[in-house]
Amino acid sequence: MTDIRLPARLSPELQRVAWLDGADRPLVGARFEGYNHHARLGEWRTVSHVVEVDEQRVFAWAVTDADGRYGEPTLDPAKPMASWRYELEAEGGGTRLRQSVLIGPGRSGVTLAMERWPDREEEVIAFRLKELRAGMEATLCGIKGFAEDSS
Template sequence: MERTGARYADRPTVEADTWIDAPPERVWTFVSDVELMPSMSAELQSVRWLDGASGPALGARFVGRNSNEFAGEWETTSHIVEFDPPRVFAWAVEDPERPFADWRFTLRPQDGGTRLHQWMRLGPGRSNLAVLIERMPDREQQIVRIRMRQLQESIIATLAHIKRLAEAPDRARPPGPVPNPLDRRRPGREAPVVASHAGEVCGVPPLGSGSPRCRSIRPWRPC
């Protein structure tokens, strides 16, 4: 697990990888299944394709509907910017030229299975995270640090979910979503081994004791 950057302008990144006991072609079916993403996230509620698309392809667009107790509900449009089965799958959130965030999966054969790597980078687009930082410039590093911990946790949960699906003995998807350690609001959820997620709560809760200041801010859309 690696993280870089202390300020939004640094375009901070976070990444992790895992080995999966399944061939890349098998892992790819889960990595590229955009409509499977909500089952891997505590925040992403649904995904729908745009422009008549029914599956992933270079240039295809999809809308993600998100929800959390701090930001309310919002949608973002993502553009698939790299699509090379079964090796690379990447998308940019909002404007591909100045995205709110970039996300990428890479796969390569290793030891009879697959080494799956996930990477993401914030900015440089003026997302609502950037707007929040503009309102609280003295807390920028704290906001970015917490946000990146959340993103780290999200990636860990996603990789574990894909590994479980790809290694399922019956080669079928287990029914229902895999418990997501990122959502501490839902009963029965346990804290993750590594503390954080793409929780896109974006550092709002821990900015102070109870952080009443952040709770009162007008809802913003995380990446």
């Protein structure tokens, strides 16, 4: 779950990733860039900061808008566009992997959409949550497949 390249192989939005600053593995404070594509939003780059790692339990990172696509450029992990997290938990004779995301508090595509269509806020949020859920399900199913194939 700490292989940053794996979600890029499975996600419909995240296309590729690369470690920055000479990092080659997830340590708190390490950074990686992600290249994303969305049919409606086009392509963009983010810089993520690893904020928590316990190889047997948790991997979490904060995504920043380094290039200022959605507002002022920022590399501050305290003001992320989104925060992502994987958690492993023993369950019965196996392991449950959970993936979660928290949007904000920094600006993102959702922010722009709500500013453009303030009267459609609920619709915008529901649409984005549906997209994120589908991407997360695809990623988790792919990881499960890899884990079961290597068993």
